[in-house]
Amino acid sequence: MLIDIICIGLMSLGLFFFFATTIGILRLPDFYSRMQAAGKGDTLSSMLVLTGLAVYNLHHWSFGTLLVSVKIMFILVFIFMASPTASHHIIEAGYDAGVKPWTKGEEKNEQEGKEN
Amino acid sequence: MMETFFIYIGVGILVLMFLTLYRGVVGPTAIDRLMAINVIGTKTTVLLVIIGTIFRRVDMFIDIALAYALLNFIATIAAARYFQARKNFIPGGWRRSVHQEHKEISDVD
Numbered sequence: 001m002l003i004d005i006i007c008i009g010l011m012s013l014g015l016f017f018f019f020a021t022t023i024g025i026l027r028l029p030d031f032y033s034r035m036q037a038a039g040k041g042d043t044l045s046s047m048l049v050l051t052g053l054a055v056y057n058l059h060h061w062s063f064g065t066l067l068v069s070v071k072i073m074f075i076l077v078f079i080f081m082a083s084p085t086a087s088h089h090i091i092e093a094g095y096d097a098g099v100k101p102w103t104k105g106e107e108k109n110e111q112e113g114k115e116n
Numbered sequence: 117m118m119e120t121f122f123i124y125i126g127v128g129i130l131v132l133m134f135l136t137l138y139r140g141v142v143g144p145t146a147i148d149r150l151m152a153i154n155v156i157g158t159k160t161t162v163l164l165v166i167i168g169t170i171f172r173r174v175d176m177f178i179d180i181a182l183a184y185a186l187l188n189f190i191a192t193i194a195a196a197r198y199f200q201a202r203k204n205f206i207p208g209g210w211r212r213s214v215h216q217e218h219k220e221i222s223d224v225d
Contacts, residue, residue: 022132082189093200094147
């Protein structure tokens with residue numbers, strides 16, 4: 001039962017951070033701030049949900065389930081390295097293209113094809 | 117009981133994926149769309165592991181999720197490199213403004 005409680009807590013926290021990431025992607029004003037919300041929140045919430053699943057998978061203790069949990073941890077480590085790298089490359093592409101950052105007082109950069 | 121909980125978590129992640137798709141459709145620049153696709157891909161990796169847990173075949177779905185995470189990473193890096201090399205595809209990029217200045221000068225001439 002302790003494993004179930006830990007799993008429910010971790011996965012609910014992960015779903016909450018997924019929700020916060022989506023709010024940030026939908027409502028933040030410009031590209032750079034949206035990218036910040038996407039890069040950080042997505043990494044943290046994926047790690048929380050995958051940790052909860054790896055803990056739940058150890059319910060029946062044997063060598064096979066331990067191997068599966070270690071493989072889930074491999075996915076976790078890969079996401080932990082790959083997601084910030086991908087975010088960095090996307091931001092680098094936008095910065096090289098000269099997308100202007102949002103400053104205080106301007107309107108939200110929401111319109112298609114708007115000249116900024 | 118835990119299967120019901122996993123189904124609820126999976127449906128919640130699916131709803132959040134559809135909400136993220138709004139930024140992919142509307143997003144003002146091409147890199148906004150790229151960001152939305154990257155986020156949806158990461159959520160798909162998590163969702164595959166949840167589906168495997170519901171079906172009690174995690175050992176099979178784990179490999180699919182790992183391959184999907186690798187593909188998502190490679191696709192994002194490749195698309196970001198592509199847009200970095202062709203800056204005029206991004207609205208508000210420098211090449212479009214340079215082109216417009218050139219056009220204004222030629223209009224004056």
